[in-house]
Amino acid sequence: MKSELFYKNPKTILNKGTGFLSGYTHSLNPYTGCSFGCSYCYVREMPVALFREGEWGNWVDVKSGAANLLKKELHRAKTKGNVTIFMSSSTDPYQPIEQKEKVTRSLLEVMVEDPPDFLLVQTRSPLVSRDIDLLQHFKDKVRVSMTIETDSETIRKYFTPKAPPIQSRFKTLEKLAAAGIPTQVAIAPILPSGEYFPVKLKPFVDRICIDDYFMGDGSGGKRTSKLGMEKKYAQLGLEELYGPHVIEKVYNRFIEIFPENQVYVSQAGFEP
Numbered sequence: 001m002k003s004e005l006f007y008k009n010p011k012t013i014l015n016k017g018t019g020f021l022s023g024y025t026h027s028l029n030p031y032t033g034c035s036f037g038c039s040y041c042y043v044r045e046m047p048v049a050l051f052r053e054g055e056w057g058n059w060v061d062v063k064s065g066a067a068n069l070l071k072k073e074l075h076r077a078k079t080k081g082n083v084t085i086f087m088s089s090s091t092d093p094y095q096p097i098e099q100k101e102k103v104t105r106s107l108l109e110v111m112v113e114d115p116p117d118f119l120l121v122q123t124r125s126p127l128v129s130r131d132i133d134l135l136q137h138f139k140d141k142v143r144v145s146m147t148i149e150t151d152s153e154t155i156r157k158y159f160t161p162k163a164p165p166i167q168s169r170f171k172t173l174e175k176l177a178a179a180g181i182p183t184q185v186a187i188a189p190i191l192p193s194g195e196y197f198p199v200k201l202k203p204f205v206d207r208i209c210i211d212d213y214f215m216g217d218g219s220g221g222k223r224t225s226k227l228g229m230e231k232k233y234a235q236l237g238l239e240e241l242y243g244p245h246v247i248e249k250v251y252n253r254f255i256e257i258f259p260e261n262q263v264y265v266s267q268a269g270f271e272p
Contacts, residue, residue: 003035004059005097013069013107014077017086023271024120026077027089028070030103032061034091036124038160040189040213043090045226057162060097067106074114083116084272094125108134118272120145122186124163126172132179143182145209145270146173150191151200158236159191173204182207186269189213190250192241198257206262208254209269214244 017024032048034041037057043049044056052059063069077083087093093104111119112134119138121128124147128135135142148169150156156166176183185201187193188211201208213229233242247265254263 003033003057003097004054006059006061007064008032008061009064010066010069012073013063013066014073014085015089017084020267021086021089021270023267024084024086025081026083026085028085028087028107029089029091030063030066030087030093030107031091031095031097032063033057033059035060035095035097036092036160036163038163039232040159040227040229042213042227046090048090060091060095062097062101063103066103067110070107070110071114074110074116078114078116084118085111085116086120086122086270088122092123092125093121094123094127096125096127098125098127105131105134112137115141117141119143120270120272122270123147124160124169126164126168129172129175132175132181135176135181136179140182143184143207144176145184145186146176147186147188148201149187149189150193151197152191152193155191155193159232170200170204173201177204184209184269186211187250188269190246192236192238193250195253198254202257206258207264207269208258208262209264209266210247210251210254211266211269212244212247213242215247215266 014026014028017026021027035057049056098104108131115138119142122145128144146169151166153166173183183205184207185205186209188209190212230242233239251265
């Protein structure tokens with residue numbers, strides 16, 4: 001089922017960084033809604049989704065005129081001090097509609113001309129590699145954070161059936177690394193994975209961020225609990241892999257392969 005599209009004219013595009021994103025001055029979302037519709041997405045339990053008709057994942061708002069808005073707001077923000085931007089906090093900037101609409105690309109073009117002090121691009125989509133030409137302009141002032149929650153396609157299809165295949169994300173990491181784009185992998189949230197997951201990632205990145213449902217959903221796991229995630233694990237017979245104890249096990253697996261200073265936990269891993 002394709003997501004229903006709406007075209008909106010927002011009054012503002014940069015939002016103040018608060019809570020989990022308090023390390024950033026601003027967050028930036030090219031779209032409202034996300035057609036990937038991942039089962040665990042805590043945004044489902046936020047006002048943007050709760051007070052909207054239609055199930056999360058089945059609608060997307062395209063922010064018309066986003067680039068012009070950003071040009072004005074970014075210039076204004078920079079006159080007041082350093083500007084650090086997290087893109088995106090409640091949508092995927094490279095969800096499928098970006099291929100046609102190019103809102104994210106238009107925002108990057110603005111920032112290439114008037115760069116923030118730091119930009120984090122959070123996505124799970126291989127489409128990010130289309131914009132390597134723009135990302136290279138930021139040099140060390142950008143980081144692409146590629147979500148890869150598991151190395152298992154079976155698990156991926158169960159929890160996030162509309163998200164891009166795992167192998168395509170590995171290939172994207174390879175392209176980003178070859179282009180010299182600073183990149184990390186966000187295992188966020190942790191999904192069941194194999195023993196050799198860290199080994200598979202080692203050739204491509206030197207920064208790993210691990211997060212779970214209990215630290216990363218902004219409510220101590222309450223939002224995620226309402227989504228029935230524990231039941232989804234039980235249906236697979238994987239109850240022992242759901243809970244706040246899991247992150248330590250995964251962290252220890254990663255620091256056997258990566259130096260400890262390359263493995264971050266939760267909020268610290270997303271900081272500028």
